Structure formats: structure tokens, C-alpha cells
Amino acid sequence: MKQTAVVICPGRGTYNREELGYWGRYHADKKAFIAAIDHYRQGLGQPSIEALDGSASYSLNRHGVGENASALIYACALGDFADIDRDRYDIVAVTGNSMGWYLALAAAQALDAETAIKVVNSMGSMMQEGVIGGQLVYPVVDEAWRPVPAMREQLLQQVAAVNQLADCEAYLSIDLGGLMVIGANQSALNELKSRLPPVDGRYPLMLAKHAAFHTPLLASVSSRAKSMLSSKLFTRPALPLIDGRGHIWQPFATDIHALYDYTLGHQVVAPYNFSSVIEVAIKEFAPDKLILLGPGSTLGAPIGQALIKHNWLGLSNKPLFKQRQSDDPFLLAMGQEEQRSRVVN
Missing domain, CATH: 3.30.70.250 (Malonyl-CoA ACP transacylase, ACP-binding)
Known part of the structure; x- marks a missing residue:
């Protein structure tokens, strides 16, 4: 019998030294997907995902800059999303943290593959002339x-x-x-x-x-993004989406223009409430599992803390959360090998 799952997409800061080679380890067979990303980046004079991921060593100045970090995380996370065993899990909603919102849009098909890398890469590159704050x-x-x-x-x-x-x-x-x-x-x-x-x-x-990010200091970024990216790039999602306010965008009730305005407007300049995201995910969808896409698993602690806040499944403190994760994990982080094995074929 299938279990229900809400999928969570990671944000910036999740591809670090330990994640170097993540794409190559898990997704080297996804040639068409990575070729499309690298073709787009090549046109901008940016290094390919395969070159970055296959580097001999990790460099914060190379791997950590916006346009490279965002694209690396996008490629790894969407690769993980494609690997979820749909015979075992019925995905009932998709969400993410911060930059993970753009990934969630791609996973839910509100952005097609060609558009998704354009949005992710553009937003990641937006401050290449100087990081704001x-x-x-x-x-x-x-x-x-x-x-x-x-x-x-x-x-x-x-x-x-x-x-x-x-x-x-x-x-x-x-x-x-x-x-x-x-x-x-x-x-x-x-x-x-x-x-x-x-x-x-x-x-x-x-x-x-x-x-x-997510403050009025990025108002100029929001304006530039709207001038570069059209609402015509967006479509209605195929899966429910939970945004950074905890609002649910339903497949048959989504106003595309409102989704566009939120994504390049409010979401850029106003606080992102990931705690509310998790609250809505568990209370509105009551999933059997939460699946956290890689790379990395740094969102594991914030998710656990949000579950504890609501005493979900009787989890009232860190030791109980850790014990549950050891016995029968509610949160499955694909960036952790043992938990990954519970998600993929």
C-alpha cells in the first residue's frame, strides 16, 4: 500500500564540501536533464554542472557563488525528485525553503524544465555585480x-x-x-x-x-526579475504547492498571474516562514512521511524543531525526534544514504 508524502526542496547552503560529487554519485545516468541545464549555462559563459560537481576539490568562491550554487542544488534536488519511488509514495504536496520555492515550482510542473533552470539561474545570478547585505x-x-x-x-x-x-x-x-x-x-x-x-x-x-534574501533590501532584485521573466513562463501546478506564507496553491484553482507576482514579488522582499510551511504540510495533508530532497540534509534540524513545536506524533523534544528517526523515520532525507534507500527503488 502506498504511503502519502509531502516533498520538501532545499535552499541555498545545502551543497557544501561534503556534497561535492553528489550529482555524479546519484544522477550520472540523467544525461538529457543535465545536458539541457549545461547547454543553457554554456550560453551564459558559466561552468557546467558536471564540471562543478566533478571538481577535484570544493571551493566556496566557485561552488558557493549564487549562479553556481543555485544551479547545482537545482540539478541535484530535481534529480532526487525524479528518483522517488512512486509505487511506494503518493506525493500529495510539494514545498521548499527559500530558494527551494523555485525548485518546488519545477517539481510541481508550474515551471517546465527549460523555464525552471532559467528562473533558478537568473535569480541566483541577480547579484553578480555585488551581494546586497x-x-x-x-x-x-x-x-x-x-x-x-x-x-x-x-x-x-x-x-x-x-x-x-x-x-x-x-x-x-x-x-x-x-x-x-x-x-x-x-x-x-x-x-x-x-x-x-x-x-x-x-x-x-x-x-x-x-x-x-526575503527582505525589502532586495526590492531592486524583485523589479529586475519581473523585467527579465514573464508570467507566460508559469503554468498551473500539477501538485499542490505550499508557499513561504503557508498558502496552498491548488492545481485547479491557481491564478497564474498571482503565482508569478508572489514568486518574483512578495517571496523576494518579505519574510519566508518555513515553520509555517511545515505546520501546513503536516496539518493540512497529514502525510505518512516528509521527504527532504538532497543535496545535504541541513533542513533536517529545522524540520524536527517545527514538528516538536506542534508536538507532532508525540515528538516533544530532540531526543524523542532522534529516537523516532532511528526506529521509524517520519522525515526521510535523501541526502542521507540510509534514509535515501527507503525512498528510491
Whole structure:
């Protein structure tokens, strides 16, 4: 008997040193798919996915820049999506985090293959003349992944205080389970990093090669994207799509122009609420499994933290989530070999 699944597409920051060679390991047989991507990139004078993925070593300055990172993640994630065993899983909805929204559009066929790489590559390349601002990550959960309202309030208070300073702009960028991502200009990032109490010797964490995504600082990017990309590139999705507000776009009730406006408008300049995405996924679709596409599995923790927030399946803390993942995983991350084997043929 088939199990139902909501598929989650990853965003930026998921193709790192450990993922080098991911395409070659799992998708070397998908010649036509990769040829179309590489043909498009060749026309722009960009390195092919096969060349990037097959590099002898990982370089942040090569693999981590927008147009290369976005295309690598797109190729690997959509390759994984094609490998899901449809005899075992009935995909009831598709969603993603941040850049993963563009991937979700492709997986749900709201963008065809030729259009999807154009959108993904264009949005990834949009700031090639200079990254606008940056992102800082800070936790709002305890060691057991339980929400700590005081930590969230403290962070938001510091953001508000920094915004009172000259030449400082900071905004909530992504609500990421137990993490809050702040998008800001450099002055505000420096202030926040100096003001926020250190946590676990890791936070506040500055994300390399990331712009102030999902904030008003990217208004110019939104305008440029709309001037470059037409609404005619979009079509109604074949599967339900959950966007960054938690809104569901149904196959037979989607206004294509509204989907276009959201994707290149609101989604670019307003916060992306991944926590709400997971809440809608579990409460509206009640899937047997969540399937996280590769490369990597860094979204595993934020997804687990979102499940704990709602006590889903009785998961009230990190140890219980880890135990469930060991015994009978609810979340299947295709970037992890053992869990991947439960998803593919």
C-alpha cells in the first residue's frame, strides 16, 4: 500500500564540501536533464554542472557563488525528485525553503524544465555585480529543541534597537524552525553580531555568500526579475504547492498571474516562514512521511524543531525526534544514504 508524502526542496547552503560529487554519485545516468541545464549555462559563459560537481576539490568562491550554487542544488534536488519511488509514495504536496520555492515550482510542473533552470539561474545570478547585505542566524530553542519565547523576543528587540541606528537596516528573513534568520545591511549585521549573546560557541552565525534574501533590501532584485521573466513562463501546478506564507496553491484553482507576482514579488522582499510551511504540510495533508530532497540534509534540524513545536506524533523534544528517526523515520532525507534507500527503488 502506498504511503502519502509531502516533498520538501532545499535552499541555498545545502551543497557544501561534503556534497561535492553528489550529482555524479546519484544522477550520472540523467544525461538529457543535465545536458539541457549545461547547454543553457554554456550560453551564459558559466561552468557546467558536471564540471562543478566533478571538481577535484570544493571551493566556496566557485561552488558557493549564487549562479553556481543555485544551479547545482537545482540539478541535484530535481534529480532526487525524479528518483522517488512512486509505487511506494503518493506525493500529495510539494514545498521548499527559500530558494527551494523555485525548485518546488519545477517539481510541481508550474515551471517546465527549460523555464525552471532559467528562473533558478537568473535569480541566483541577480547579484553578480555585488551581494546586497547578508544573513545572520540565531537560535530560539533550547538544547532539546523546545521553543524559548524569551530568546525570540530578545532577538527581535535587538533587531528593533539596531534599526534605530544610522545606516542600519535589519529584518526577519526566514523563520526556520528553531532558528531565526535575519537579513540586513553590513552595518546592521556588525551591530547584531556584537550585541547578541553567544550560543553554543556557534551563534550568532554569519552565512557566507548569502544576501539579505526575503527582505525589502532586495526590492531592486524583485523589479529586475519581473523585467527579465514573464508570467507566460508559469503554468498551473500539477501538485499542490505550499508557499513561504503557508498558502496552498491548488492545481485547479491557481491564478497564474498571482503565482508569478508572489514568486518574483512578495517571496523576494518579505519574510519566508518555513515553520509555517511545515505546520501546513503536516496539518493540512497529514502525510505518512516528509521527504527532504538532497543535496545535504541541513533542513533536517529545522524540520524536527517545527514538528516538536506542534508536538507532532508525540515528538516533544530532540531526543524523542532522534529516537523516532532511528526506529521509524517520519522525515526521510535523501541526502542521507540510509534514509535515501527507503525512498528510491
